[in-house]
Amino acid sequence: MDSDRPDLRRRSDDSGPGRATGRLRKGMYILPSLFTTANIAAGYYAILQVTHASAQDFSHFDNAAIAIGFAVLFDGLDGRIARMTKTSSDFGKELDSLADVVTFGVAPAMLAWMWGFRQLPVFLGSSELTGKMVQLGAIASFLFLMAGASRLARFNITSNPQPSNPGRPGKKYFVGMPIPAGAGVIAAVVHFSAGDPIASLWSCITWMLITVATAYLMVSTWRFYSFKDIDFRSRQPFRLIILFALFFAGIWFFSRQLLFILALTYMVSGVVWRLQWIFRRRGSPPPPTYKEASQPS
DSSP: OGGGHHHHHHHHHHTSHHHHHHHHHHHHTHHHHHHHHHHHHHHHHHHHHHHHOOSSSTHHHHHHHHHHHHHHHHHHHHHHHHHHTTOOOHHHHHHHHHHHHIIIIIHHHHHHHIIIIITOOOBTTBHHHHHHHHHHHHHHHHHHHHHHHHHHHHHHHOSSOOOSSOOOTTOEEEESOOHHHHHHHHHHHHHHTTTOOOOSHHHHHHHHHHHHHHHHHHHSOOEEEOOTTOOTTOSOTHHHHHHHHHHHHHHHHHHHHHHHHHHHHHHHHHHHHHHHHHHHOTTOOOOOOOEEOOOOO
16 A cells, blocks of 8 residues: 555646646647737638639728738737747747748739739720730739748748848847738738729839839848837836837728838838948948847747
């Protein structure tokens, strides 16, 4: 009988607080993946909406753009939650990269083509000109998709890359515009128009240039601010609370205008920093040390 007591005591210890804490710790690893799953779901929904849209029923385009916007939010939350809970994993990083290709690569590329090129009317009585624009739009959309996938692949294989125009020490920057921001530009423009497709030749050409420029910025080595040095655990978060409250209130009441301005401002910011560095680099000391911002896992 005495020989059975250590085993009973061992089983009692296994069911104690330590084991419960271990189960809770394992459960925390699922939390970031849930946001990544929501990211994929939003991208899949966006693709479905694009396939159902037409020039007569263009509200589906707007729904697709809104879904991509929510996916950007989910993508930011999964990485931040993984870092805050210290539950980053190789599985989470790989799943996040695959999710980004679908949600921020395939979905916005399809949206850019269907909204900006596929629904075009006949220009100047020439169906051939319209057909050429549709073909060029398909090429531009494919370039966007390939640039986004290349941007993700470059990040996955590169350790602490150096941007061609480094920023200040202590600041975190992305090397090239991140793919969620590129998808955000596509979605913000479509959402600004309420999904109403492009119907003029010059608007089509402008849209093609925006799509190609976004693709180039994603594969460039220009720096884009990452906002990852914002400390949400500071002792005085009151200012952040006020700013976020104003931000979400602005999105609630003026989502089309506000998101359009924010997306294009972020896109142009990388170009402005690049030009500023070009004008100042002559006769300047060597650039400061650089710290690469990590992608969401």
